[in-house]
Amino acid sequence: DTAVSQTPKYLVTQMGNDKSIKCEQNLGHDTMYWYKQDSKKFLKIMFSYNNKELIINETVPNRFSPKSPDKAHLNLHINSLELGDSAVYFCASSQYYGYTFGSGTRLTVV
Amino acid sequence: RKEVEQDPGPFNVPEGATVAFNCTYSNSASQSFFWYRQDCRKEPKLLMSVYSSGNEDGRFTAQLNRASQYISLLIRDSKLSDSATYLCVVTKASNYQLIWGAGTKLIIKP
Numbered sequence: 001d002t003a004v005s006q007t008p009k010y011l012v013t014q015m016g017n018d019k020s021i022k023c024e025q026n027l028g029h030d031t032m033y034w035y036k037q038d039s040k041k042f043l044k045i046m047f048s049y050n051n052k053e054l055i056i057n058e059t060v061p062n063r064f065s066p067k068s069p070d071k072a073h074l075n076l077h078i079n080s081l082e083l084g085d086s087a088v089y090f091c092a093s094s095q096y097y098g099y100t101f102g103s104g105t106r107l108t109v110v
Numbered sequence: 111r112k113e114v115e116q117d118p119g120p121f122n123v124p125e126g127a128t129v130a131f132n133c134t135y136s137n138s139a140s141q142s143f144f145w146y147r148q149d150c151r152k153e154p155k156l157l158m159s160v161y162s163s164g165n166e167d168g169r170f171t172a173q174l175n176r177a178s179q180y181i182s183l184l185i186r187d188s189k190l191s192d193s194a195t196y197l198c199v200v201t202k203a204s205n206y207q208l209i210w211g212a213g214t215k216l217i218i219k220p
Contacts, residue, residue, distance in 0.1 A: 041195065043154065043210040056207060091154055097142055097201065099208065101153035 003027050006091045006102035013081055014110055020077045020108075021105045023091030029100070032074040034066060035090040037104075043090070050076055081109045111136055114200050116211040119136045123188055124219055130184040131214045133198030140209075143174055143181045146197040148213065154197055157183075185216075 006023040013019055025032060033056075034046040046057035047066040054066070063079040074091060086109045091102040116133045123129045135143075143160035158165065160172040160181050171184040181200075185192055198211035 040212065042212045043197065045207065048207070097144070097159075097208075099154075099156065101155070103150075103153050106151075 004091055004093055004100050004102040006089075006105055008105060009103065010042050010106050012108045012110060015081055015083060017081050018077070018079045019081060019107070020075055021089055021091075022073070022075045024073050025091075025093040025100070026072065027093055027095070027100060028073060029093035029095045031094045032068065032071070033092045033094070033099075034074065034076050035101075036094060037088045037090060039087070046062075047074075047076075052074055078107075080106075081107075083109050111207045112154060112211075114135060114211040116196075116198050116214045118212060118214060120215040120217050122217050122219060125188060125190055127188055128184065128186045129188055130182055131196065131216075132180050132182045133211050133214075134178075134180045135198075135200045135201070135209075136179070137200070138176075140200045140202070142201040143172075144199040144208075145170075145172055145181075145183050146199055146210075148195045148197055149169065150194075158197055159197070186206060188216075188218045190218050190220060 004025045031050045033048045037043045046060045049068040051071050052068045065077045068074045088104045088106050090104045146154040147157045148154040152174040160174045164173045169186045173182045195213040195215045197213045200209045
């Protein structure tokens with residue numbers, strides 16, 4: 001059983017479109033995250049939710065909107081996609097310092 | 111200055127050699143330290159935590175120098191399968207949020 005699963009694995013879309021990425025964890029962790037890893041491989045946190053409550057919201061355009069319907073799910077919706085949004089997006093969950101990552105969603109905006 | 115800095119490499123090392131790399135952090139109040147490993151096109155995975163007294167896990171040794179604010183990773187008898195990017199991770203003093211270095215790329219050559 002996959003501990004942190006995110007879908008889709010690959011996403012190719014045109015500029016201006018709206019897309020969503022879904023994430024689910026079955027580890028019982030309280031905290032979930034979205035990270036962005038760009039072409040320079042730098043892993044940067046975007047959002048963090050603890051028990052469905054937003055606790056970290058880094059400087060991210062408001063075209064990005066996370067949604068956590070329950071503590072096992074954290075989805076990411078992106079409006080009006082831009083070329084610069086192309087990156088790999090990782091979902092993760094943690095309990096204290098034990099982080100587990102999903103396998104990533106490679107988003108390509110054309 | 112970045113909160114966590116690493117030499118991006120790549121470090122090209124012959125199989126069987128010993129390799130070491132460091133990571134420096136800017137916040138002297140940082141509490142916990144980790145090394146993660148990320149294979150190409152994969153998610154980061156925890157390699158080892160770094161304890162104040164230094165710790166070893168098989169061929170891997172991690173050290174923490176609080177006075178100089180750096181952590182190190184030593185890999186002995188390197189294997190081809192050690193080829194990856196090694197990410198230095200430091201926690202913020204106030205919460206469990208992880209601050210990630212950009213990674214050091216290691217290539218082990220036969």
